[in-house]
Amino acid sequence: xxxxxxxxxxxxxxxxxxxxxxxxxxxxxxxxxxxxxxxxxxxxxxxxxxxxxxxxxxxxxxxxxxxxxxxxxxxxxxxxxxxxxxxxxxxxxxxxxxxxxxxxxxxxxxxxxxxxxxxxxxxxxxxxxxxxxxxxxxxxxxxxxxxxxxxxxxxxxxxxxxxxxxxxxxxxxxxxxxxxxxxxxxxxxxxxxxxxxxxxxxxxxxxxxxxxxxxxxxxxxxxxxxxxxxxxxxxxxxxxxxxxxxxxxxxxxxxxxxxxxxxxxxxxxxxxxxxxxxxxxxxxxxxxx
Amino acid sequence: xxxxxxxxxxxxxxxxxxxxxxxxxxxxxxxxxxxxxxxxxxxxxxxxxxxxxxxxxxxxxxxxxxxxxxxxxxxxxxxxxxxxxxxxxxxxxxxxxxxxxxxxxxxxxxxxxxxxxxxxxxxxxxxxxxxxxxxxxxxxxxxxxxxxxxxxxxxxxxxxxxxxxxxxxxxxxxxxxxxxxxxxxxxxxxxxxxxxxxxxxxxxxxxxxxxxxxxxxxxxxxxxxxxxxxxxxxxxxxxxxxxxxxxxxxxxxxxxxxxxxxxxx
Numbered sequence: 001x002x003x004x005x006x007x008x009x010x011x012x013x014x015x016x017x018x019x020x021x022x023x024x025x026x027x028x029x030x031x032x033x034x035x036x037x038x039x040x041x042x043x044x045x046x047x048x049x050x051x052x053x054x055x056x057x058x059x060x061x062x063x064x065x066x067x068x069x070x071x072x073x074x075x076x077x078x079x080x081x082x083x084x085x086x087x088x089x090x091x092x093x094x095x096x097x098x099x100x101x102x103x104x105x106x107x108x109x110x111x112x113x114x115x116x117x118x119x120x121x122x123x124x125x126x127x128x129x130x131x132x133x134x135x136x137x138x139x140x141x142x143x144x145x146x147x148x149x150x151x152x153x154x155x156x157x158x159x160x161x162x163x164x165x166x167x168x169x170x171x172x173x174x175x176x177x178x179x180x181x182x183x184x185x186x187x188x189x190x191x192x193x194x195x196x197x198x199x200x201x202x203x204x205x206x207x208x209x210x211x212x213x214x215x216x217x218x219x220x221x222x223x224x225x226x227x228x229x230x231x232x233x234x235x236x237x238x239x240x241x242x243x244x245x246x247x248x249x250x251x252x253x254x255x256x257x258x259x260x261x262x263x264x265x266x267x268x269x270x271x272x273x274x275x276x277x278x279x280x281x282x283x284x285x286x287x288x289x
Numbered sequence: 290x291x292x293x294x295x296x297x298x299x300x301x302x303x304x305x306x307x308x309x310x311x312x313x314x315x316x317x318x319x320x321x322x323x324x325x326x327x328x329x330x331x332x333x334x335x336x337x338x339x340x341x342x343x344x345x346x347x348x349x350x351x352x353x354x355x356x357x358x359x360x361x362x363x364x365x366x367x368x369x370x371x372x373x374x375x376x377x378x379x380x381x382x383x384x385x386x387x388x389x390x391x392x393x394x395x396x397x398x399x400x401x402x403x404x405x406x407x408x409x410x411x412x413x414x415x416x417x418x419x420x421x422x423x424x425x426x427x428x429x430x431x432x433x434x435x436x437x438x439x440x441x442x443x444x445x446x447x448x449x450x451x452x453x454x455x456x457x458x459x460x461x462x463x464x465x466x467x468x469x470x471x472x473x474x475x476x477x478x479x480x481x482x483x484x485x486x487x488x489x490x491x492x493x494x495x496x497x498x499x500x501x502x503x504x505x506x507x508x509x510x511x512x513x514x515x516x517x518x519x520x521x522x523x524x525x526x527x528x529x530x531x532x533x534x535x536x537x538x539x540x541x542x543x544x545x546x547x548x549x550x551x552x553x554x
Contacts (some may be wrong), residue, residue, distance in 0.1 A: 006462055013362045014385055014433060021430040022388060025399030032402070080301075083294040090291075097541070106302055107536045108484075110491035112507045114527040116514055117305035120312055120320060122516070127322045140524030166303065222390075229392025231392065231494050246394045253398050253498070255384065266395045273392070 033263035044261050052263025059248065063268075066244040069159060070227035071236075073166045074174075078216065079221045080167065081174035085215075086174075086208075089182045106174040115236040118165050122155035122237075129153055157239030165237040166227055173226065174219035181215025182208070213287040221280035224274050245269055295476040306530060313523035320518050331524040341525060344509035348490050351421055356486035360478055363436025363485075368470070370437070372513050373446045378519065381491070386434040393431065394525035397495035398520060400427050403500055420500045430490040439545065443477025480545030488497065492534070 036047040053059060088099050106114065121127050129152030132138045141147045147154065155161060173215075185208070191209050231246040245265060252262035308322060313331060315324035335341040370382055380507045388396060404417035417423040451473065471478070493507040500508055507531065513522055 004373045004375070007369050008375065010372075011381065014380075014437075017362060017426075017430065017433070018385070021400065021426055022396070024395070025403050028406075029395070029399045029400055080298055084298055087291055087295045100542055101537070102299055102302065106306070106532060107489045107493075108533050108537055109306070110492075110493070110510075110526075110529055110533075112493055112510045112514070113529055114305065116510065116518075116522050117309040118306050118320060119514075119518060120523070121305050125321065130322065140452075168305070171302065179474070194319035205292060211455075225392075226388055229394050231394050232511070236511075238439035246392065248474040249394060249398065250350060250498075253401065259402065261505055262398060266392075266398065269392060270395060273390070277390075 004017070010052055020100050029263045029266055032259045033267045035260035035263075042257075050261040051268070052090055053261055054265055057267075059201050062243050064246055065242070066228060066246075067272075068241045069162060069166075069242070069244065070157070070224050072163045073170065073227045074141065074224045075112040076163060076167045077171055077174040079217065080171060081178050084175050085179040085212075087180050088179050088193045101174045105258045108170075111169055111232050111235075114169060115165050115233055118161070118168065119156065120239060121162070122161055124152045126152075128155060150247060156237050157241045159238075160240055161237035161239075165233045166230060169233065170223045170226055173222045175261070177218040177222070178212055181218075185211045192222050197219050210287075214284060217280055217283050217287065221276060228269065228273060228276075233245050300303060302326055306498045309523050310527050310530065312520065317520070317524070320520055320523070331520045332528075335521050335525045335528070338521075340504075340509060341521070344504045344506045345525075347424075347503060348506040351424045351428060352486045354490040355432060355489040356482045358429050359432040359436045359485035360440075360482045362441045363433045363481055364478060366433070367437045367440040367444060368466070371441060380442050382437075385437055388431055389434040393492075393494045396431070397427075397498040400430075400466050400495060401498040405423040418526075419503045421503065423499060424496055424503075424505065427495050428492055429497065431486075431492065432485035432488050435484045439481040439484060440474060440477040442473040443480070447473050476543045476545060479543055481543070483540050487533055487536055490529075514544070 019087070030042060033050055034046050034048070035044045054063070084103065085101070088096050091099070100270050107242065115162060119126065123129070129138065134154055138152055141153070142149055156165075156230050189211075191206055193203050198206070229246055230244070231250055234242050234244045234247060245271075247264050249262045249269070252258045252265070296523070312320060312322060312324065314327045314329065316326040316328035316330055317324055318443050366385055370378065370385075400423075401418065404423055407415045407417035407423075447470070452469050455469045456462075460468070491507060491510065492505070496505050497508055497511070504512070506525065510522055510525060513519055
């Protein structure tokens with residue numbers, strides 16, 4: 001019993017730190033979100049100005065843009081992750097480690113570095129456009145009026161660029177949970193299905209996919225949540241053409257010092273995320289028969 | 290078929306990084322692929338330029354303090370969670386790893402607010418925003434969850450009999466921790482250290498709120514990037530890639546990459 005108490009005191013440094021750097025800031029944010037911003041001055045109180053602003057058509061639209069971009073990102077991560085996870089399960093342990101290294105090491109690479117890399121590939125002077133110019137594709141498209149005279153293929157500075165850049169960043173967050181669920185499947189189930197004459201398609205639809213659902217749900221939740229809060233990739237890859245909620249929040253704070261509105265938007269973002277986690281829990285429960 | 294699809298996916302993952310590395314050795318004034326001539330001129334530039342040097346040093350200092358701090362605080366918390374049993378333990382665990390799922394933009398602006406408060410408060414004026422110590426505090430909060438999970442995973446594989454044996458032979462609680470437990474979870478501790486270092490070194494959005502003049506490397510890259518796509522970005526990116534790749538290899542040799550998988554699960 002005494003050891004138990006001693007061990008509990010080990011939690012103290014972390015809890016004290018969190019109180020100051022995690023809980024307090026969030027409480028401050030919550031309080032600020034009910035403040036009022038008038039002539040560059042913030043007054044506290046219980047006002048719903050910021051929340052009402054969130055539901056103005058302009059901002060609601062940005063919210064749904066952010067939402068759907070996150071859905072696209074999640075969807076494409078899912079499609080790209082499955083083949084990798086399936087391969088990881090099939091190969092020898094040594095190969096598996098190599099794949100694991102390949103999947104995880106980019107995750108430890110700065111987002112900024114990876115996004116600037118994509119600028120080199122997708123930009124107007126990027127590799128793909130240089131190639132398209134070289135083979136004359138861009139001239140043909142310009143003659144047809146499909147792209148403007150000075151631009152190349154529209155590969156970034158739009159939703160496509162943002163989705164692609166983010167998928168590249170968050171792919172590992174999808175691969176790992178799916179792989180974890182796949183590796184929990186008993187291989188003899190698949191073997192018997194095969195012996196009973198199931199085709200590859202049937203095997204995937206009736207065995208692999210349903211049994212991998214816990215991992216799929218976990219991965220989708222994670223990628224979706226992370227995408228909703230991402231700032232840097234939409235700015236770099238979207239080039240002013242894509243606006244997301246985190247960009248609005250950052251602009252309000254850094255350029256206009258409008259804390260109440262920015263805080264209210266943050267609270268709405270957090271509510272969306274908590275709701276996503278709640279839905280994901282319900283889904284997890286329903287697949288865990 | 291599966292192999293071809295996977296090959297394409299891995300090309301997707303690595304091609305941009307390879308291109309950055311090649312681009313970084315350009316001798317030209319502008320980005321352009323493939324470069325017309327090669328050289329290390331942009332490496333020389335980023336290594337001698339004051340702005341790049343300062344931001345690199347800032348990042349290095351911050352990450353070097355964050356890594357041990359997060360390892361120690363996170364390690365204590367992981368040990369505390371592993372060894373104690375109380376009501377609401379699961380809730381405490383969820384609370385301690387919450388900064389991982391909280392959008393960092395929200396945490397960043399909230400910490401910025403606290404920093405502004407510290408800057409201007411009467412009586413105990415501390416320069417918080419734009420100072421390295423506040424970056425350290427912020428990054429430590431972000432990295433502790435990773436440390437807790439990594440060290441927690443290695444505590445779970447620990448053979449508790451060894452600790453019991455030491456205690457039966459008369460070792461005190463703290464002696465057991467220092468001479469038995471810590472050496473046995475060394476890999477987990479190293480893992481936590483390296484993860485924290487990398488995450489702090491790469492951290493962007495929280496620092497972006499806090500920084501005005503005292504920039505870290507990711508912020509310096511970002512502001513250069515927004516101004517123009519200069520080859521210096523490719524060179525500095527390659528240096529960062531090399532550093533992370535090296536640290537990742539250390540992690541792999543310690544078998545800690547698997548525990549990163551656990552973080553995500």
